[in-house]
Amino acid sequence: MAEHDHDHDHDHGSELSEMQLRVRALETILTEKGYVDPAALDAIVETYETKIGPRNGARIVAKAWTDPAFKQALLADASKAIGTLGRVGDHLIAVENTPQRHNIVVCTLCSCYPWEMLGLPPVWYKAAPYRSRTVKDPRGVLADFGVSLPKETEIRVWDSTAETRFLVLPMRPPGTEGWSEEQLAAIVTRDSMIGTGLPQARP
């Protein structure tokens, strides 16, 4: 983690940032009050830094590309289908991209995101440009990601306003015939499972 800590507001060396000091003080208070064990906080941080990330979702997408029965189960009830493979939260909905329809997921009100499938959301997903524009100008947002779709393709925007969570099942790209699940999982990007990217046979 330390290598990510050299920021632009004096977070390094002996000069501690205001936020670093405020957060450290709060952790001291919560610990002194017996509310939290700092080691358990370490474990939460470590979980999201090392165990939960987009590869969880990529594994599911790759399996859906190679196992038609699993794909059918995934689209019918994603939490149930994935629950047979490991832990997943409730209310997960997988939405399938097709030649006719492209799906893109946003949370206009906050930052709802399928954490267990994709890890913590990137900054852009939580920031005003994406949250404001995606529901009004999804093609413009896709252009910011370098994605251009045929003008007749239906675009479906899913605004995550409740505790349902959405995972986009992207289309398997051409040129991947005969690939193993593992090879396929390696080209399933985070953005392709949000709907702001498309998997490429050569990543």
Add this chain to the structure above:
Amino acid sequence: MNGVHDMGGMDGFGKVEVEANEPTFHHTWEGRVMAMVRAMGANASLNIDMQRFSRESIPPAVYLAASYYKKWFLGLKSTLIDRNLVGADEFAAGRSLRQSAPLPRGTFEMKDVVRVSTRGSFQRDVATPPAFKPGDRVRTRNINPPTHTRLPRYVRGHAGTIERINGSHVFPDSAAHGHGENPQWLYTVVFSAAELWGAGADPTVKVSVDAFEPYLEPA
């Protein structure tokens, strides 16, 4: 509440800026804030909508200028003060100044970590059948509560179609304010872009929200 957090359809924020190889956290303190929010949420019974409302209530100018985890910190701080879990004087002092009652679920410890790493279920049974079925035309109500709601402004008063029933879930508008779970039927409602943004909108675009039954009336 009609806060600045309700951003759908606003203009002027510019392009989406993507950071290549973005780290999970940009500063060590961000991870600590995330972990404290999860831990206190779990063991102090601060439900997710209470936490959302605390962030929505950050003054708009501060909200827009603050980084994501700074908003989480500010929301957690106000929640802890409001619930007498930490005193404002203790925040100022940077240490605990008095003994506090144990949290409802006790100290957040290692054994609790797995529990907060998987989302719980928000499904709750209700006695009444759903008022709408897939294919029904509905209109979102023109509600403007100063309290927490999950019906974004950009869909209020608009006609859409029920696409699916997502079960009956904890109602955020009640749970955020400690008024109980008050479960309600939850629907995916789809709108055409023209319905939301007017004539000239991209005819290929459809937008859905997940809306609770009290947000809807027959169209």
